[in-house]
Amino acid sequence: xxxxxxxxxxxxxxxxxxxxxxxxxxxxxxxxxxxxxxxxxxxxxxxxxxxxxxxxxxxxxxxxxxxxxxxxxxxxxxx
Numbered sequence: 001x002x003x004x005x006x007x008x009x010x011x012x013x014x015x016x017x018x019x020x021x022x023x024x025x026x027x028x029x030x031x032x033x034x035x036x037x038x039x040x041x042x043x044x045x046x047x048x049x050x051x052x053x054x055x056x057x058x059x060x061x062x063x064x065x066x067x068x069x070x071x072x073x074x075x076x077x078x079x
Contacts, residue, residue, distance in 0.1 A: 016071060018046040020064045034063040 011019070021031050028046070032039040036059050044050035052060070061068040 012048050013052070013072065014046045014048040017042075017060060017064065020066060020071075021046075024065065031060070031063055035059040 021028070024031075026034070028042050029039050032042045035042070035056075037056055041050065041052075041056070042060075045052045045056070057068055057071065061071050064071065
């Protein structure tokens with residue numbers, strides 16, 4: 001059985017945030033500062049240990065230069 005998933009398929013919200021952050025060449029510290037959230041909160045979101053509140057997503061989306069709807073979509077254009 002092949003464990004690799006097609007790009008964008010089945011990725012968690014945290015994984016999509018991580019991928020987009022890396023695409024933009026941002027560190028967790030930089031993205032957290034841009035979004036006005038704590039770096040530890042961002043780390044937990046990216047690892048899937050913490051589900052972000054809507055208010056947090058509304059801060060992250062512009063910092064990631066992506067529409068919040070695109071970020072939430074399971075089959076996202078994000079790698």
